Amino acid sequence: MDLLNTLVDKGLRRESPSRAEALAVLATSDDDLLDVVTAAGKVRRHWFGRRVKLNYLVNLKSGLCPEDCSYCSQRLGSTTGILKYTWLKPDQASEAAAAGLAGGAKRVCLVASGRGPTDRDVDRVSDTIKAIKEANEGVEVCACLGLLSEGQAERLREAGADAYNHNLNTSEATYGDITSTHTYADRVDTVQKAHSAGLSACSGLIAGMGESDEDLVDVVFSLRELDPDSVPVNFLIPVEGTPLAKEWNLTPQRCLRILAMVRFVCPDVEVRIAGGREVHLRTMQPLALHLANSIFLGDYLTTEGQAGKADLEMIADAGFEVEGADQVTLPEHRASAVVSGCGSAENAGCGSHEGTGGGCGSHEGGGVCGSVPAAASAAKANEARTDLVAVRRRGAGTDLAPNA
Numbered sequence: 526m527d528l529l530n531t532l533v534d535k536g537l538r539r540e541s542p543s544r545a546e547a548l549a550v551l552a553t554s555d556d557d558l559l560d561v562v563t564a565a566g567k568v569r570r571h572w573f574g575r576r577v578k579l580n581y582l583v584n585l586k587s588g589l590c591p592e593d594c595s596y597c598s599q600r601l602g603s604t605t606g607i608l609k610y611t612w613l614k615p616d617q618a619s620e621a622a623a624a625g626l627a628g629g630a631k632r633v634c635l636v637a638s639g640r641g642p643t644d645r646d647v648d649r650v651s652d653t654i655k656a657i658k659e660a661n662e663g664v665e666v667c668a669c670l671g672l673l674s675e676g677q678a679e680r681l682r683e684a685g686a687d688a689y690n691h692n693l694n695t696s697e698a699t700y701g702d703i704t705s706t707h708t709y710a711d712r713v714d715t716v717q718k719a720h721s722a723g724l725s726a727c728s729g730l731i732a733g734m735g736e737s738d739e740d741l742v743d744v745v746f747s748l749r750e751l752d753p754d755s756v757p758v759n760f761l762i763p764v765e766g767t768p769l770a771k772e773w774n775l776t777p778q779r780c781l782r783i784l785a786m787v788r789f790v791c792p793d794v795e796v797r798i799a800g801g802r803e804v805h806l807r808t809m810q811p812l813a814l815h816l817a818n819s820i821f822l823g824d825y826l827t828t829e830g831q832a833g834k835a836d837l838e839m840i841a842d843a844g845f846e847v848e849g850a851d852q853v854t855l856p857e858h859r860a861s862a863v864v865s866g867c868g869s870a871e872n873a874g875c876g877s878h879e880g881t882g883g884g885c886g887s888h889e890g891g892g893v894c895g896s897v898p899a900a901a902s903a904a905k906a907n908e909a910r911t912d913l914v915a916v917r918r919r920g921a922g923t924d925l926a927p928n929a
């Protein structure tokens with residue numbers, strides 16, 4: 526397929542595909558899907574080998590958010606029945622982080638619900654970052670606290686944060702349809718603040734909210750322009766009690782095409798499969814490892830993931846390896862720009878966000894005779910798999926052991 530050969534060549538040169546090429550990836554037929562995965566897999570292996578980076582989420586503050594993000598079970602008015610608690614103390618957060626690190630994670634993502642932190646909140650999170658770094662040499666810490674005010678990114682950097690996550694989530698044109706209490710421009714501004722403060726920027730998207738292929742391509746090209754070191758790809762978990770509870774729009778095949786498109790547009794960036802991995806990729810999760818080089822271990826912010834042990838087995842069975850703390854995630858040209866004070870180099874962030882089971886801050890055609898066009902497979906997606914969605918009842922904020 527000429528398209529795929531072209532995209533591989535461009536990916537190996539870090540050259541952007543055209544919008545038409547990115548749209549064409551989303552429009553490929555099911556008959557061509559393995560060829561798409563193979564092609565994007567070549568780009569993934571060129572920049573990241575067979576390594577899979579594990580990240581671990583700690584929800585520092587859950588629920589009670591005044592914002593109205595439609596995908597989020599922590600939003601104002603949500604009736605989901607999630608865990609609600611205020612700030613974990615540094616030792617509580619450190620204890621939660623330790624479980625993920627013991628399970629093989631190299632990055633801890635500290636997430637808090639809310640529009641953005643107060644200066645007092647930044648103090649609290651700074652104390653938590655220090656506690657986690659003191660207890661775990663070499664650990665990478667990413668903060669995800671919502672919209673940042675002037676100077677807050679610098680203070681988090683001084684406290685030892687390596688990265689900051691804030692997702693664009695969807696295209697600028699449709700942003701107002703999913704959230705009314707802040708703007709797309711607010712989000713871009715926070716990503717830029719993190720970048721400017723020397724934090725490794727992490728910013729991604731949520732697929733499955735009813736957006737068009739054009740919207741998906743728009744947001745991924747906007748992300749390429751912002752140049753984050755990591756891009757979390759969330760697949761909407763339509764959680765009961767949120768406005769998007771009926772949006773079951775994704776198939777495993779659609780998710781694979783989206784991940785492939787993101788890989789082609791952001792070839793040398795840490796692409797992370799975030800919330801919704803188990804719910805939407807289901808038994809196709811191992812194929813997605815050929816596209817993304819990073820996942821979350823264990824549970825998400827407000828929903829439960831598959832057992833951490835199953836994540837590790839899946840990685841090994843698929844022929845990949847967990848990235849060690851002594852391995853640098855990013856390619857040299859990118860890592861050199863984000864070497865942290867402790868000698869770890871990185872990117873990334875929480876990015877697991879809400880409607881995805883996460884937190885804060887943050888369709889097609891084609892084919893030849895007998896092939897199933899992507900649009901047809903998307904139509905099959907309308908079966909609601911609510912049986913795969915479980916609100917998190919363990920780990921941070923509870924007395925029960927975390928999943929890691």
Ligand code: SF4
Nearest residue numbers: 590594597638885886
């Ligand atoms: S995504 Fe973040 S800001 Fe939006 S409602 Fe959820 S917790 Fe609040």
